[in-house]
Amino acid sequence: MNESSYRIQGNTGEWEVVIGLEVHAQISSQSKLFSCAATEFGQEPNSQVSLVDAAMPGMLPVVNRECVRQAVRTGMAINAQINKWSRFDRKNYFYADLPQGYQISQLYHPIVGEGSIDVTMNEKDPDSATRAIGIERIHIEQDAGKLMHDQHPTMSYVDLNRSGVALMEIVSRPDMRSPAEAGAYVKKLRSILRYVGSCDGNMEQGSMRADVNVSVRKPGGELGTRTETKNVNSIRFLMQTIEYEAQRQVDVIEDGGVIVQETRLFDAAKGETRSMRSKEDAHDYRYFPDPDLLPLELDDAFLDECKASLPELPDAKRARYERELGLSAYNAAVLTAEHETAEWFEEFLRANATAQGKSEADVAKQAANWLMSELTGVLNKLGKPLEESPVNQSQGAELLALVADGTISGSIAKQVFEIMLETGKAAAEIVEEKGLKQTSDTGAIEAEIAKIIAANPDKVADYKGGKDKLFGFFVGQTMKAMQGKANPQIINDLLKKALD
Amino acid sequence: MSNLTDLGVSAIRNGVLSGEFSAVEVAAAFNAKIVKAKALNTFIVETPDMAITAAQAVDDARSSGKPLGKMAGVPIGMKDLFCTEGVQTTAASHILEGFVPTYESTVSANLWKAGAGMLGKLNMDQFAMGSSNETSYFGNVISPWRQGNDPAPLAPGGSSGGSSSAVAARLCPAATGTDTGGSIRQPAAFTGITGIKPTYGRCSRWGVVAFASSLDQAGSMAHDVRDCAIMLEAMAGYDPKDATSLDTPVPEWEAGLNSDMRGKRVGIPKEYRMDGTDQDILDSWDKGIAWLKDAGAEIVEISLPHTKYALPAYYIIAPAEASSNLARYDGVRYGLRDLPDGAGLQDMYAATRAAGFGPEVKRRIMIGTYVLSAGFYDAYYTQAQKIRTLIARDFEQAFEKCDVILAPTTPTAAFKLGDKSDDPLAMYLNDVFAVPASLAGLPAISVPAGLNKDGLPLGLQIIGNALDEQGVLNAGLAIEERAGFVARPGEWW
Amino acid sequence: MSIDSETVKKIASLSRIAISDAETTAMVGELNGILKWVEQLSEVDVSGVEPMASVIAKKSLLRDDVVNADPNTGGNVRDKVLANAPAKEGSFFGVPKVIE
Numbered sequence A: 001m002n003e004s005s006y007r008i009q010g011n012t013g014e015w016e017v018v019i020g021l022e023v024h025a026q027i028s029s030q031s032k033l034f035s036c037a038a039t040e041f042g043q044e045p046n047s048q049v050s051l052v053d054a055a056m057p058g059m060l061p062v063v064n065r066e067c068v069r070q071a072v073r074t075g076m077a078i079n080a081q082i083n084k085w086s087r088f089d090r091k092n093y094f095y096a097d098l099p100q101g102y103q104i105s106q107l108y109h110p111i112v113g114e115g116s117i118d119v120t121m122n123e124k125d126p127d128s129a130t131r132a133i134g135i136e137r138i139h140i141e142q143d144a145g146k147l148m149h150d151q152h153p154t155m156s157y158v159d160l161n162r163s164g165v166a167l168m169e170i171v172s173r174p175d176m177r178s179p180a181e182a183g184a185y186v187k188k189l190r191s192i193l194r195y196v197g198s199c200d201g202n203m204e205q206g207s208m209r210a211d212v213n214v215s216v217r218k219p220g221g222e223l224g225t226r227t228e229t230k231n232v233n234s235i236r237f238l239m240q241t242i243e244y245e246a247q248r249q250v251d252v253i254e255d256g257g258v259i260v261q262e263t264r265l266f267d268a269a270k271g272e273t274r275s276m277r278s279k280e281d282a283h284d285y286r287y288f289p290d291p292d293l294l295p296l297e298l299d300d301a302f303l304d305e306c307k308a309s310l311p312e313l314p315d316a317k318r319a320r321y322e323r324e325l326g327l328s329a330y331n332a333a334v335l336t337a338e339h340e341t342a343e344w345f346e347e348f349l350r351a352n353a354t355a356q357g358k359s360e361a362d363v364a365k366q367a368a369n370w371l372m373s374e375l376t377g378v379l380n381k382l383g384k385p386l387e388e389s390p391v392n393q394s395q396g397a398e399l400l401a402l403v404a405d406g407t408i409s410g411s412i413a414k415q416v417f418e419i420m421l422e423t424g425k426a427a428a429e430i431v432e433e434k435g436l437k438q439t440s441d442t443g444a445i446e447a448e449i450a451k452i453i454a455a456n457p458d459k460v461a462d463y464k465g466g467k468d469k470l471f472g473f474f475v476g477q478t479m480k481a482m483q484g485k486a487n488p489q490i491i492n493d494l495l496k497k498a499l500d
Numbered sequence B: 001m002s003n004l005t006d007l008g009v010s011a012i013r014n015g016v017l018s019g020e021f022s023a024v025e026v027a028a029a030f031n032a033k034i035v036k037a038k039a040l041n042t043f044i045v046e047t048p049d050m051a052i053t054a055a056q057a058v059d060d061a062r063s064s065g066k067p068l069g070k071m072a073g074v075p076i077g078m079k080d081l082f083c084t085e086g087v088q089t090t091a092a093s094h095i096l097e098g099f100v101p102t103y104e105s106t107v108s109a110n111l112w113k114a115g116a117g118m119l120g121k122l123n124m125d126q127f128a129m130g131s132s133n134e135t136s137y138f139g140n141v142i143s144p145w146r147q148g149n150d151p152a153p154l155a156p157g158g159s160s161g162g163s164s165s166a167v168a169a170r171l172c173p174a175a176t177g178t179d180t181g182g183s184i185r186q187p188a189a190f191t192g193i194t195g196i197k198p199t200y201g202r203c204s205r206w207g208v209v210a211f212a213s214s215l216d217q218a219g220s221m222a223h224d225v226r227d228c229a230i231m232l233e234a235m236a237g238y239d240p241k242d243a244t245s246l247d248t249p250v251p252e253w254e255a256g257l258n259s260d261m262r263g264k265r266v267g268i269p270k271e272y273r274m275d276g277t278d279q280d281i282l283d284s285w286d287k288g289i290a291w292l293k294d295a296g297a298e299i300v301e302i303s304l305p306h307t308k309y310a311l312p313a314y315y316i317i318a319p320a321e322a323s324s325n326l327a328r329y330d331g332v333r334y335g336l337r338d339l340p341d342g343a344g345l346q347d348m349y350a351a352t353r354a355a356g357f358g359p360e361v362k363r364r365i366m367i368g369t370y371v372l373s374a375g376f377y378d379a380y381y382t383q384a385q386k387i388r389t390l391i392a393r394d395f396e397q398a399f400e401k402c403d404v405i406l407a408p409t410t411p412t413a414a415f416k417l418g419d420k421s422d423d424p425l426a427m428y429l430n431d432v433f434a435v436p437a438s439l440a441g442l443p444a445i446s447v448p449a450g451l452n453k454d455g456l457p458l459g460l461q462i463i464g465n466a467l468d469e470q471g472v473l474n475a476g477l478a479i480e481e482r483a484g485f486v487a488r489p490g491e492w493w
Numbered sequence C: 001m002s003i004d005s006e007t008v009k010k011i012a013s014l015s016r017i018a019i020s021d022a023e024t025t026a027m028v029g030e031l032n033g034i035l036k037w038v039e040q041l042s043e044v045d046v047s048g049v050e051p052m053a054s055v056i057a058k059k060s061l062l063r064d065d066v067v068n069a070d071p072n073t074g075g076n077v078r079d080k081v082l083a084n085a086p087a088k089e090g091s092f093f094g095v096p097k098v099i100e
Ligand SMILES: [Mg+2]
Pocket: A022, A211
């Protein structure tokens, strides 16, 4: 999509929306950033809290190597600058979900610097434009606890299970210009994080949430004042937030008001954003280097391991599928969009190559087409993801091999597949039992042809009179008489002999 | 049998080991003495039973032929800054009154492992902020020393004033202290005892209520250098729970004690000859120089050009860190909660902290908040940290010319309680000689050098290079042997 | 830079310490005295000097990612965590209701 296409129509003319995102992604680690309490989701309140996470007197933070490693690998995945020297700072403020009275974060020297992500507006549509969205920085910080307001009339309850869980804050440039673009950016970012394995990208469980910075301006004009809507936890809400907030800002400005830089909250029920009362008072975070922690110095061995352990990333994979496997841009895009899909497909590819004794490139198209039509159709009906496919890679490959070597026709393959799903039996076994093998027994076919010719003297006459189209009718009748098991080529040859 | 409470760490350890007396006898003797010394207000909590239990364990171990630890049978006082499992830990504050840790600080745990027992939790300046022990919520600690027969109470120094007073009054043979800007050395000097602050990172800070993280360091306070060495050996050691803990083995300091200073160069920093320093102090410094010469040392003049900036830099850095470290005292998870009618969360914080912190703590939190606040951070905090770099550099260059540095511990002897309590700056100046080593994270000891004309103890300070506690202890021992300090306060209480 | 009672009130509020007018007045004098005294630091030429990053030069040690590797800093200690809570509500800490 081109930058200027999304516009808000105000009374004073068109408005452009400027969007920047701060995505908080929970780093996949067993234990917390600064303590060895578990990070597992949905446990008993305050059961996964160490004395460190509860900020008991005299408790000290010790950095979890895996969290540093995953942040570095993520930085490498977006071709960002990795800072071999970084440092943790304290962000000081008082809130009930923040036991220490400060959040340990990285303001002055983040671990990851400038990078960028190529975002295709619609990965299903290879022709849709691709834009590079700038990443300003990625820093590591600790998550806060959780407050519950609905448990008691006059009290809020504090659960510190999340307190101290490691987050990456991925800060984009204000490079996005539409809700759709912001949505596509988050989808792509999530895909990369999952490929890298640094975050499960599970927005429902809050493993990924975005602070949405929105401002409006006359196209190409001066940047307007932005608002930051906190903790938006789904792509749909993200897009709603931007639509609502942009419209609200335009309305305010056109009514002669001014936008105040403030923190807002998205109300999913109402589909609106509203000012956050608890964050009203002007903050002065008094950042300073955390004296409990030494600067983080990364050596080459560490960085080399991070680099070496990176998987092939979606863009590279997509290009390779087109280049080396000869897949269509569309198929390549769909198969690489999610790490799980690509992994399943590649296993499937190996299985087909083995089953047919051919190279992966030679079986790729057949495998991709079957996966995306037949298998996907079934999975959609069952409402299951590919990883839970009732038919595994080798079973699927066995079926396709039978088609490839002419044992069964494509149409029979569909029947066989359905029986496989019902009975869980192997393709060959089904073909055997149900006698679905294509026959090349010319005698049998000739016999049927003779009957059909005898039964349709008029059509035969018309055909001979020049109605060539009728040939298809005879093929169809013959195939029907053979219950679809006859080799189409042989039917053609025999019919020609019999009719001409 | 000699009076057990007159004995120090090594004498008690050796006596218990040889069977001359039992650990339980020792613990009982000190318990009895503590009961009679309430007037000094040295303890916030007394734990006589714990002392006996630990002692009994040592006696049992000995009778069953088990090997005994470095501190076997030695009952000690524990500064109330160290979290002790099951025993109230308050940092002498109201906000932590009634707080009973469910965990044991690494340093205290190390001591118990070494066979020491706990006589009680020692009073101190609130959150270790003070130099006279007048900021404790539990009342002032009184020094056992008196100026002649003037009954006016004297300051035991601070913040480890309960520790210094208790050791000087022989209520315990040794005590833990913590030193952020002189809090072990200055009270040791005021009360005629020995106290050492090791290199930053030698003793784990895990479980020690934080004042200023980049400065806080635990150390030992006792009657002499040997006792301090023994106890420090038991306290120190790498702790993976403290990211700033030094991952290096603890030397056998006691075994390494040697007062022969031949071949050693002792640096005399000319910048420490400040006006406002008592003549008595300057005289004792000259004596110290003579003693170390006599021990074979070569005396060299050195320069620490940024000395005068150390104290102001300290009073930016320490409060800044404290303002953040003390933010956790908010009435939510432990300690005092003051919830006025209809108060919201933020009102509760403000009320709780107003009621829970003493004036000096509030003052430092507010200075720290101010110097870190928007627009002032660079002018104050960054500038101070740069000057801290220069101060550390001064020492590095000095240690190219000398092995240890000799200086006074304090500019004056102990003063009367109340003398400086209404003038923060005058109070801060007490630590002018102590703070530079703290900012540079260097090991430093204070040993008694004699009495001033009013009969009050004076201390001499030895500052060593990073990790050279041995050099510090040895020079301290050379002074101790020559000073022949035997003076003791009369037991007027 | 000299501070007035407004500034002191602002600092007190940032520090979450309730302060009376009398305390404010006293604090203005004390803080100004201390701040005036630390001003002398500005006379030091620190050009080219890095702020101290760590007291004793040593490499930062990183922890292995092992759950409850050390019971002292691990989880599953809810009773210990809640033991000293001034307002314990079941398995939670209670605070005055917060409106977000
Ligand atoms: Mg944000």
